[in-house]
Amino acid sequence: MKIALMGIGKIAVDQHIPAIAASPDWELAATVSRHGTVDDVEAFTDLEQMLATRGDVRVVSLCLPPVPRFAAATAAIKAGRHVMLEKPPGATLSECHSLEILARKQRVSLFATWHSREAAGVAGAKAWLADKTLRKMTVTWKEDVRRWHPGQDWIWQPGGLGVFDPGINALSIVTEILPDPIHVANAVLEVPENCQTPIAASIDFTHPGGAQVHAAFDFRQQGDQIWSITAETDQGTLMLSDGGALLSIDGTQQLDANDRSLTGEYPRLYARMAELVSQGDIDVDLAPMRHVADAFTLGQRVMVDPFVE
Ligand code: NAP
Numbered sequence: 001m002k003i004a005l006m007g008i009g010k011i012a013v014d015q016h017i018p019a020i021a022a023s024p025d026w027e028l029a030a031t032v033s034r035h036g037t038v039d040d041v042e043a044f045t046d047l048e049q050m051l052a053t054r055g056d057v058r059v060v061s062l063c064l065p066p067v068p069r070f071a072a073a074t075a076a077i078k079a080g081r082h083v084m085l086e087k088p089p090g091a092t093l094s095e096c097h098s099l100e101i102l103a104r105k106q107r108v109s110l111f112a113t114w115h116s117r118e119a120a121g122v123a124g125a126k127a128w129l130a131d132k133t134l135r136k137m138t139v140t141w142k143e144d145v146r147r148w149h150p151g152q153d154w155i156w157q158p159g160g161l162g163v164f165d166p167g168i169n170a171l172s173i174v175t176e177i178l179p180d181p182i183h184v185a186n187a188v189l190e191v192p193e194n195c196q197t198p199i200a201a202s203i204d205f206t207h208p209g210g211a212q213v214h215a216a217f218d219f220r221q222q223g224d225q226i227w228s229i230t231a232e233t234d235q236g237t238l239m240l241s242d243g244g245a246l247l248s249i250d251g252t253q254q255l256d257a258n259d260r261s262l263t264g265e266y267p268r269l270y271a272r273m274a275e276l277v278s279q280g281d282i283d284v285d286l287a288p289m290r291h292v293a294d295a296f297t298l299g300q301r302v303m304v305d306p307f308v309e
Contacts (some may be wrong), residue, residue: 001277002029002057003049006072006102007064008036010152011086015115016063025274029057047072051079057276058082065152067159070095076115077102088168088289089113091159100284103113109276110268112284114172118265119244124229124254126177132233134178134207139215141170141307142163142226146309155197156307162197164292167217167293173229173244174286180208184291187299188194192307199307203295 003026005012016040020026030042032050037043044050050057060076061084063067070090075100076083090096096112100115104111110257116122126272143166145155154160174182182205189198198219227243236250246260247254276283 001025001059002027002054003059004028004030004032004054004057006032006047006062007086008033008038010061010149011142012036012282013064015266016061020061021271022267023270023274026059027078028272030054032041032060035078036131046074046277049124051076051081053198055264059273060082061273062086065154066091066155067154070099073099074102077106077108077110078269079274080106080108082273083276084113084269087112087114087116087172087245088165088292089162089286093286093289093293096284096286096289099101100282103282107270107280109272109273109280110282110284111270111276112286113264113273114169114176114285114288116169116172116244117176117201117267118268119173119216119240119262120255120259120264121240121247122173122176122244124247125229125238125244127175127242128249129231129233131179132231132235134180134209134213134231134233136230136232137174137178137207137213139170139174139213139231140226140228140230141167142221143177144221144225145219145307147225149268156192160197161292162191162195162274163199163201163210163217163219164197164295166219167188167201167215168292169195169243170215170217170227171288171291174213175291177229182207182213182291184294184298187295188302189295189299190304192305193303194306194308198299199304200293200300203291203299205291219273 168302187203188198199216
């Protein structure tokens, strides 16, 4: 199937373009980006023009930041195209609900992707936790924003999510692997005085079985970068680390050395999109975004030092 990629920035270059190139399902037939292009692929700077002139491109994958994504997704769906959304699927929950309703009306596929759910250790973690009693879960997602998000001013603007841009990846794993629903009980959001979004967040969740569930997100991490989830249960302790690439139970690594990576995430997302299109299905799970919205609703704001890149 021919696919167009919109928003040729960091994640498009790092992951989407290689995943599409390696897939037997997809041919990158067009790009839509004001600055970015891909060698030997027809480049547009305007989505409407691409939609009007490339009727052969049936699928559009959107790698834009969250705020401009809704307008682009709406235009593509109205033009009868199947749409794949980078995470988070939009700037607000209501936008995402509207997109899903529109996609059903237009009878096109819509896929709200959560790449971290495709990390190597996540399926095994979900299976192991399914019959355990959770006592405590600690989520630690701490990275250096200067290293991983250079020049991405949109992260600090309304709708850019700040530290929840990576934090929502942790929440996408948590909501996938926990058998029981949790909800935000309280949160503290540290917001630089020159920014609109938090640079750090600390969140406590209510768990139906009374387990302590806590998440700490921080964009100011120096030295070792930490993306880990620890689950203490009645039958041992599970740890997902390196963003879900590593899975250990009671200290024993569960994955073969060859499987311990994140390289399968985007190929699996594109394989799933091919499946959704062939079956005429929609896959939109907004659970990770609900937790972020709740943290913004309930969270106590603490003003901290300005952020200067
Ligand atoms: P990015 O490097 O800033 O690239 C996004 C691209 O979207 C830009 O290059 C820009 O291309 C285009 N764009 C269109 N309208 C824009 C606007 N109003 N503001 C800024 N850019 C606009 O961002 P990214 O890191 O690729 O992230 C894009 C999405 O992927 C985000 O939702 C993010 O959460 C997600 N994601 C990122 C990573 C990562 O490691 N960076 C990992 C997984 C997922 P033109 O100027 O050429 O139009």
